[in-house]
Amino acid sequence: EPEVTQTPSHQVTQMGQEVILRCVPISNHLYFYWYRQILGQKVEFLVSFYNNEISEKSEIFDDQFSVERPDGSNFTLKIRSTKLEDSAMYFCASLLLAQVTDTQYFGPGTRLTVL
């Protein structure tokens, strides 16, 4: 069964450094998402992406964040200057967009630790 993959599984970085989290959505899917889950808290929507542009973003997704689909397979989330509070599990998801009952498939997540 096709699945969403994410790399790396765990990323440790110093505060102020840039990080890029990578995702490979399911190949024929058209809508892509990033969510994050701070330890012990709920999963929160960050951004959705369709047709090479941001469809919607949350208030969390400020100027420090950006997303890109650099080629036909990867979907990346960049954090320009990481803060301690960016430490979280980041989930990528993708959606086929063929019918209203389509659902999002989630990747296994990247745990980001900012020191």
Added chain:
Amino acid sequence: AQSVTQPDIHITVSEGASLELRCNYSYGATPYLFWYVQSPGQGLQLLLKYFSGDTLVQGIKGFEAEFKRSQSSFNLRKPSVHWSDAAEYFCAVGGGLTGGGNKLTFGTGTQLKVEL
């Protein structure tokens, strides 16, 4: 704004016992409702979803959920819990494929512990 409330943070049940996890939602239009399960170190796996039609929906691993519009609830049930069901369960609401692209709003989750 859409929101989801899962009033139970932790639930412990004995193996073989029945289970009900509560979920209440707030949404201004027709909600699309989901239950996801997250095992330790794993991603989110879809258990079941409700879009329309029959209010009792069946999912994987023997789970079912009932949509009750009058109570704004979408509770998850399983008649007999197995030790492997120990995990965290998230209820989520989405708006379908509208301009927002079906972003999901999650509840805070219910951690299920199964006693042998």
